[in-house]
Amino acid sequence: MFFNKIFHFAKGYVIIKVSGSGIERFLYICAKRKISLFGIGERTAEGIAVCISISDFGKLRPAAKKAGVNVRIVKKCGLPFCISSLKKRYVLIIGFILLTGLMLVSTLFIWSVEIQAPGSGIPDSLPPAIEKAGIHIGAFKPSLPKGDDIKNIILDNTDDIIWVWAYIKGTKAVIEFRPGIPAPKPVNMAVPCDIAARRDGLIMSVTEKNGRAAVKKGDTVLKGDLLIAGLSQTGEGGNMPVHAIGDIKAYTWHEKSRDYSLIKKTQKPTGRTKSFYTLKFFSKCINLYKEEKTEFDSYTVSESCRELSVGADNYLGIGIYKKEYIETEETEAAADYEETVRCAVYELEEEIAKELLCGSVLADRKVTDVKTDENTVRVTVTMEFIENIGEEVIN
Numbered sequence: 341m342f343f344n345k346i347f348h349f350a351k352g353y354v355i356i357k358v359s360g361s362g363i364e365r366f367l368y369i370c371a372k373r374k375i376s377l378f379g380i381g382e383r384t385a386e387g388i389a390v391c392i393s394i395s396d397f398g399k400l401r402p403a404a405k406k407a408g409v410n411v412r413i414v415k416k417c418g419l420p421f422c423i424s425s426l427k428k429r430y431v432l433i434i435g436f437i438l439l440t441g442l443m444l445v446s447t448l449f450i451w452s453v454e455i456q457a458p459g460s461g462i463p464d465s466l467p468p469a470i471e472k473a474g475i476h477i478g479a480f481k482p483s484l485p486k487g488d489d490i491k492n493i494i495l496d497n498t499d500d501i502i503w504v505w506a507y508i509k510g511t512k513a514v515i516e517f518r519p520g521i522p523a524p525k526p527v528n529m530a531v532p533c534d535i536a537a538r539r540d541g542l543i544m545s546v547t548e549k550n551g552r553a554a555v556k557k558g559d560t561v562l563k564g565d566l567l568i569a570g571l572s573q574t575g576e577g578g579n580m581p582v583h584a585i586g587d588i589k590a591y592t593w594h595e596k597s598r599d600y601s602l603i604k605k606t607q608k609p610t611g612r613t614k615s616f617y618t619l620k621f622f623s624k625c626i627n628l629y630k631e632e633k634t635e636f637d638s639y640t641v642s643e644s645c646r647e648l649s650v651g652a653d654n655y656l657g658i659g660i661y662k663k664e665y666i667e668t669e670e671t672e673a674a675a676d677y678e679e680t681v682r683c684a685v686y687e688l689e690e691e692i693a694k695e696l697l698c699g700s701v702l703a704d705r706k707v708t709d710v711k712t713d714e715n716t717v718r719v720t721v722t723m724e725f726i727e728n729i730g731e732e733v734i735n
Contacts, residue, residue: 352418359387360409450479451511451657469497510655532581535568535730541590551584588730596688597720604675607668618661636667684719
C-alpha cells in the first residue's frame with residue numbers, strides 16, 4: 341500500500357468527480373478498456389470521487405460520453421505537478437539552491453567546540469592547547485591535523501592531562517580528556533627548614549628522617565608548634581641547620597554541629613511556564629525575544645538544545661536553544677525525622693572531609709541528634725582521624 345502511494349505520487353494523478361446516472365456503467369467501461377482507477381470513494385448525491393493517473397486521464401472522454409456521465413477535475417496531485425508549479429517560481433528555486441549550497445559548504449567547517457570534562461573542571465591550559473592544534477570556530481576541516489597529531493599537540497602543551505581524544509561530529513569538534521595527578525615537588529635539601537604542626541592533635545608517632553624531633557608519642561600539640569627541628573649535631577658539639585624530613589602522625593578531632601528544620605519545604609510546579617528561544621546559526625547566536633523577563637516570583641529553570649543533524653551525529657551547525665522558566669509554589673509538610681538526621685550527617689561529614697589532610701585515616705566517629713523544639717533537631721558529628729600533621733616551615 342505504501343509503495344503504491346509512492347508510485348502514484350511519482351507518476352502524478354488527478355482526483356476527479358464523476359456525476360450522472362451512469363456511474364456504474366462508466367466504471368464497467370473503464371475496467372473493460374483497462375483504464376486504471378484507484379482510491380474510489382463512496383457514492384453521494386453529488387457523485388463519486390475517483391483517482392486516475394495522468395497517462396490514463398486522456399482516455400476518459402470516450403468512456404464518459406458513452407456512459408453519459410460528467411467528469412470534473414477536483415485536484416491535481418503528484419510530483420509532475422509540483423515540478424510544474426515550481427518552474428514559475430524562479431526566486432524560490434534559486435533561494436533553495438543557494439541555501440542547499442551554503443549548508444553543504446558550511447559542513448566543511450567547525451562551528452562548535454565541545455569539551456567534555458570528567459567532573460574536575462577544565463584546566464586553564466586546555467583551551468589554548470586546543471586552539472594551537474587548529475581546532476576553533478571556523479576551522480576548515482580538511483586542513484585539520486590527523487587525530488593522533490591533534491592529541492599529541494594538546495598533550496605537549498598541557499602539564500596536567502594524561503589522556504585526550506578529539507573527534508569530529510559533523511560541524512562539531514568534541515574533546516575528551518582525563519586529568520593527571522600532579523607530580524610531587526622535588527625536595528630542595530639545600531634549604532634549611534623545620535617541621536611544624538598544621539593543626540592541633542595528640543601525637544601518635546614521630547619518625548624523623550632528617551633533623552631532631554621536638555615532640556614524643558603522647559604529647560599534645562597546637563597548630564604551629566615545632567615538631568622536628570631542622571638541626572643536626574656536628575662533630576664539635578655544635579648544631580648545623582638542615583632540611584628537616586619526617587612523618588608525625590597524630591590523632592585529630594573534627595566536629596560539626598547545626599540545627600535542621602523538621603518542616604520539609606518543597607517547590608511544586610503550578611503548570612505555568614514561560615520559554616525563551618535562541619537560534620544558533622553556525623557561530624552566531626540570535627535571541628528570538630526582546631528581553632529575558634518573567635513575572636514569576638518563584639521558579640525553576642530548565643535548559644535544552646536541539647541541533648540540526650543528518651543522522652545521529654553529523655551536526656550541521658544550526659540549532660535551537662530553549663530556556664524554560666517553570667513557576668513553582670512552596671508547600672510545607674512534616675519531614676521524616678530519621679531521613680532528616682541521615683541527610684544532616686551526610687552534609688556535615690562532607691564539610692569535615694574538606695578539612696582533612698591527604699592520607700587521613702578514620703579512627704572513630706560519633707553522631708548525636710537532639711530535638712531542641714517541636715520543629716528543630718540539632719545534629720552533631722564528631723570524627724577522630726589519624727593524620728600526618730607536619731608541614732615544612734622555612735627557617
